[in-house]
Amino acid sequence: MQVIREDGSLDSKLDPGLSVDEVVALYKALVRTRIVDERLERIQRQGRIAFHVGSLGEEAAIIGAAAALRDHDWIVPCYREVGALLFRGYPLQRYVDHMFGNADDPVCGRQMPDHTFSRAHRYLSVSAPIGTQIPHAVGLAMAAKTRNLDECVGVFFGDGATSSNDFHAAMNFAGVFQPPVLFLCRNNGYAISLPVERQTATRTMAEKAAAYRVPAARVDGNDALAVFAAVREGVQRAANGGGPTFIELLTYRLGGHSTSDDPRIYRSEAEVDAWRKADPILRLRRHIEHRKVWNDELDEDWRTVCDLEVKDCVRIAEQKPPPELSEMFTDVYAEQPWHLREQEALSAGGPRAGAEEDES
């Protein structure tokens, strides 16, 4: 399914009917996420943060889907979806503080960078083991259904996650219990190095849904409006008691799996170049230019605003001290048991490791 044509006009039969302001806001969110990503990747290369897992090339699949969910719907992330969280209004400074693991990091320096969450934004927590979040999403949706709440849940995962036992367990539960859940499969071509053709023998991801009698759609994931239209249709199905929907978002990871990856080992530059031409940001820009509400000057201005914003956040985050050592010992349980009190005291009174020595 595609909505935005080559020339930027829309397929009128599939047009989700967003206002000019809504489409421009969506475009601006895509650009902002791209600029944040690029800045974080750069400072990781400079050794200022430890790690980053970005969404280069997948912004439309992520933010287009987030835009189609309603504010009170839940988002269950994989780990590449911070753009969806920022789109919901999560403060950029808070995210960058997390990337630095500083005193204002919402998770107190306990997690690697890009492990975000926010109850206020109905966005669950990132977990590294693949696929484990998918049954959580189904459980959340089962709870919403049990409680007669008009909520649905969108859960993101990649093509690789469709091999996990959690994926199949979750799909099967969704088929049986019919909760309001949307399975948002970002098929970006690779699970780290493994191409999707070697991940599974099925021709598409969407056909896996048929085994669980979950309705499925395949969408051009680089077409923000196609993503929006498909996800909105799934939300409406869920809200009307129609149960789960599986949406395969066909996209491409323009960057590495993470900053620890070197994609040159497993794919050609020519392949990546071809996909650069299908950049979801260029695609949406062509549309708003076609509508005559965007031009080079506006684009340049917005990019400058985003760039200054993220640079400011980085500068501030870098100056903050590390989290308190005592925060290592809290939140294991609701109340700290005796053994953790003891260990916290031992740690506090014991010798300090200090900073790691610079091996370079």
Add this chain to the structure above:
Amino acid sequence: MTKMNLVQAINSALRGALREDENVLLMGEDIGTLGGVFRVTQGLREEFGPDRVLDTPLSETGILGTAIGMALHGLRPVSEIQFADFIYPGFDQLVSEAAKYRYRTAGEFHVPMVVRTPYGGGIRGGQYHSQSPEALFIHTPGLKVVCPSNPYDAKGLLLEAIRDEDPVLFFEPKRVYRAVKMDVPETTYRVPLGEAKVVRPGEQVSCLAWGAMLYEAFAAAEEVAKHGVDVEVIDLRTLWPLDIETITSSVKKTGRIVIVHEAPRTCGFGGELVALVTERAFLHLEAPPIRITGWDTPFPLTHEREYLPLAHRIAPALLETARY
């Protein structure tokens, strides 16, 4: 008060929790229409309906993973894993997800869920219907582990576990599911987590046990009493967080300790208990601590009574340590 066995007491606890709190729901394989393979949930689907007593597809990952999602939404799911031996497909959900959700969100999200599961041998169940995997969960920060020995405690501890804000593994000693009857109130009373109970006061040896092996420890204590050895038997009830005070003060009094558990010896919870007692009461010890446990083999069938740490193996250890 009604005379109840463990199965009836647990059923009574679940019924009470379902009545008191609309957020409580039960889920598991065969727990609804059938009432569970041990009939622990018998009659509950009829009373509370299929939306609160869910017969689930056959997937531990699915049961535990969706239960976590429900708990994140604010429900209080009580899942049944049909046998503790079958918990491993859902192990990742418990260890990587339920246990860590509070920590990895600095308390913004938490997972108030209970996982009930029958554990232990002595029912001719062989290697896949007899295991005692409690140590794996005690080893995981963020989980609580409870193992009652009798109907009164089982009901009170389960009601408390359901109210608890953290994920609780609730191991049910299936060997004594129907063997022990006692007076159990109809009310929804609570037994606090983290409190052990001295079930037989004594002066010369401290004997720690839990679940089904509590009865073996007690029988062995009665046996050696005939030889003039006075044993204090402690039922741990909650394995983690542990009631370290009760254990330490007992050992400081007796100077001798025997620990009994069904699980294999190496890296079993007994090893941790020995370490804790040794660290805290070293100068009070009059004899080396002794562990009477399952052997380091998979759980056997024909010779299960030789595998289990039954009274015939505990009594000589009690005598040995008393005479050391």
